Amino acid sequence: MTRNNSIISGLDWWTIALFLAIALFGWLNIYAAGYTFDQTSMFDLSNRAGKQFLWIGIACVLGIAVLFIEGRTYEVTAYLIYAFWLLVLLATPFLAHNTKGSMSWIDIGPLKFQPAELAKMITALALAKYMGRFDYKVRSWRDLMIPFMLLALPAGIIMVWQSETGSALVFASFLIMFYRFGMSGYVLTGGLSFALLFIVTIRFGEVALPLGTGSVGVLLCYLVLMAVVVGFAWLHEQDGKNTLILCGIIVFCYAAGLIANIWLNVNFNLVSLIALLATLAYFTGVVIYRRRFLMLLVTAYVAVALLFCQACTIVFEKVLQPHQKTRIEVLLGLKDDPAGAGYNVNQSLIAIGSGQFTGKGFLQGTQTKLRFVPEQDTDFIFCTVGEEWGFLGSAGLLIVYLIFILRLLSIAERQRDNYSKIYAYCVAGIFFFHLTINIGMVLGLLPVIGIPLPFFSYGGSSMISFTILLAILLRLDAERLNKWQ
């Protein structure tokens, strides 16, 4: 018992308090979202608020149970559970009910359960075990190969096999942990730049240039890529001579294009392509001549990005499903369809905006109460906060989340062993990712990707898995003082 006492005294009560505050405020808002005019009690199990209260209770009991399990248990069994869970994920579509086109829910008795929710935690534990070894260190990209495989396997299964794009995307949150433990920052910025290139290509791909032929999107993308090349040349070549030559090549190409345009109808897409290829060729030549082979990565990046830009349109037109395509088009302002694909987000913005500074008051929201916002107690629950609690309430909730995530980061940093620290970063990353995607979607800043707001959205499966995810971290954190290291 003495050991358990020391666990309790070592628990991070700040985190627990924040967790309870978020969960109970969420429960209140689920009640408000489902509130109609003949509403029964908040504890009535026939409505969603009552059920959520039950879920919170169950999650707490399970969380407390997890607190009694020794941290080493996970370390020992991590791979085993990981392998087992991959099998469960593979088997899910066969056991699943077809809920809204995705095949990720299975029934356990009277309850429905989504194995993908727990997959994040299990993957985090497996990653922690692999990367937490004494002899593990990120020295080159090869060291990240296996961790990357560990997260790509479940993510791939969930995306391809279960058609749950949202749940699969969450695995990208582990990149934050990779970054903390040595992955190059270029990978993250590179990834983000690809997203940016995609957006620019799609958004401005059809916008014609005022001169000649060609599109604004292509010009912008190629100019950015040329800037990358020139930028790296400038950073790594002290004399600046090559930078000048590169700029000269670009200016020459466009000047030639503009002059030719007086007589001919010049295709500026082609001019940009020639300019980019010329700069890239000169840059690569210099790099090889100077034997700075690492800089070839820049060449590779630009080449891949170039291909990516070409592929974007094809991917957009051919690979994406129509509803995903429309969502992206609406988000980028290419289509205005407040009643169709943009309906959710449009109604969500109306609900939040109508809350004004102080909100309409608890149970006073008309938009959520009258069901204008679809999914208002699950993915769009933040609307209810926005409408009924106003700017004060919704900004307040975001600050509570901010404190919660910062607290998790500080917990991560105070771990003495890599195993706990890696796991802690995974947990913080997952919460951060969920928050970003969910709120970004509700505020109309990101496309509609259906993932829940942790501890807040209605749903037993997510409530329980988030709680267990957090409980394991709390146990590991409480044990840190006992570690001999």
Add this chain to the structure above:
Amino acid sequence: MTNDPYTKRPFIIAGSVVLVVLIFIIRLFWLQVIDQSQKAKADSNALLRQVVYPSRGLIYDRNGELLVFNQPIYEVTLIMQEMRHGFDTVAFCQCLGIDSLEFADRIAAIKDKRRNRGFSTYTPQIFMSQLTKQEVASLRETSYKFSGAGIRKRTLRGYSYPYAAHILGSVGEVSQSDIDRDDYYQAGDYSGRDGLERTYEQRLRGTKGVEVIMRDSRGRIQGSYHDGAEDVEAITGTDLHLSLDIQLQALAEQMLQGKVGSVVAIEPATGEILALASSPTWNPEILVGKQRSTQYNRLLNDPSKPLLNRATQAMYPPGSTFKTIQAVVCLQEGGINPYSKFPCNGPGSTPIKCTHHHGSPVDLLGAIEQSCNPYFWCAFHDMLQRDGFGDNNAVFRARYNLWRDDVMKFGLGSRFTNTDIGEQSPGKIPLEREYNRTYGEKGWKAITIRSLSIGQGEVLVTPLQLANQAATLANRGYYITPHLNTELTDNPDLRHETGMNDKWFDLTAQGMHQVMTNGTGRWYNIDSLQMCGKTGTVQNPHGKDHAIFIGFAPMDAPKIAVAVVVENAGFGATWAAPIASLMIEQYLTGTITRKHIYNKMVNSVLEHPSSEKTDSN
């Protein structure tokens, strides 16, 4: 965990978390505090401001008979946007008893922006209107099944009697210009289009109320907003009590059947209009409801112009009825005195021949009684040229203006103001200027305008003005502007004095009494009622003469003044006098004893140029 080479990275990660949350908070601040458009959208989303229509004021006659009332009708509305969530067209059609073809037609009509300018997929559009309670009963029971469908109750006008269509006017949908002019109206509202419905629109319509109700995303009503605290109750329109006697009005319209013309009866002491009939007319019921527009177009295109209110809008020369005014004015201004006599040569008289054979010379009473043209020509001549012509005819023209001013004191030559009769024509008493233009300032004298002496030529009056003239004679020198709403009676602004001597009026009344006892009206006299009257037969270049009659009774304490015009009928004594006589009898005794005259008037059909035109087509 020693030698951590990445000690900066936790701060970069924490920094990006802070950055993301900061972006969200800025976005929230924009949405909730700066941008106010979302709030308005939310209200239009959730709050349905449903108009509560007040019931229109009722209209009664002078005896408290209900003339115009309201009857409920229902209209079925659809909100297209909300029909998206699976709308069972077949069941809906069954409820309304229409087939799917008609359904498709009606939907197409709603969506046609040219025909339905206010089309929006988000607001209720009228799918079917003017349905009875029975017709909407089955939809009412099952309307919860049809999202987007609604039933609205409206009221239509109903009429107790098929009379007084011109006076009462009708109620129809507001036009776009009404909506632009008065923001009280919205498309689809009803308002008074003509007659009293139009004149008294403001008081009859009442005030619309608003019921703020909440509805959910599928348009289902979820109850009142803030427990009705923001609702505004509709205020019922104010009732209207008319001076009209519906029995008298009915009699007038019956006797005008088959004829073109009008009858106006006024209570002289108050100026209250007792009857105001114009023929041809229509049953006011036909301009109500579904058939309104087709019936209205039919009336509009009818060559006999039934929509024209002849009693107030048609202008005729007054003919011999004008001699009553001439008598008073010439006595007042010194053309004649009560003892003046003039010779009459019958049809051989010059410059105006007489249409009657009577003794010669005649005095004023005899001249009125026998409608002697030469007498009134001489009186008019003497009145105008009493003081000669003066330099450049100036004295003569001053006398003409004096005469014109006196005549206009009887209410002729201009529209009645401060009254509630909307559609009026001014009539005409020619200006000096007009004669100057035609003949030059020195070029005209009494002989030039001799036709005026017997009410022919350039002078024009409306039947309403004729009746008012009769009332002025009955009152011995003043009139109260004719009006329909009894509330106006006590308005002192409506009283107009002629300022002429009572004696001249008494004398003229005596003459008019003799018309009924010995003269042109003697066939339709009732001795006990002390009738006074004057017939007129007006020459008309377009066909047969117009028959005209003015009169009042009893002579000493007049209760009713009447004017009758029957177009293209012939002698005033034959066609107008009997109608006036029966009107007086009906009003004074409450019944008519001379059924044969009544039957003759009701059953006779007179040819009219407008009907001939259609025959030749």
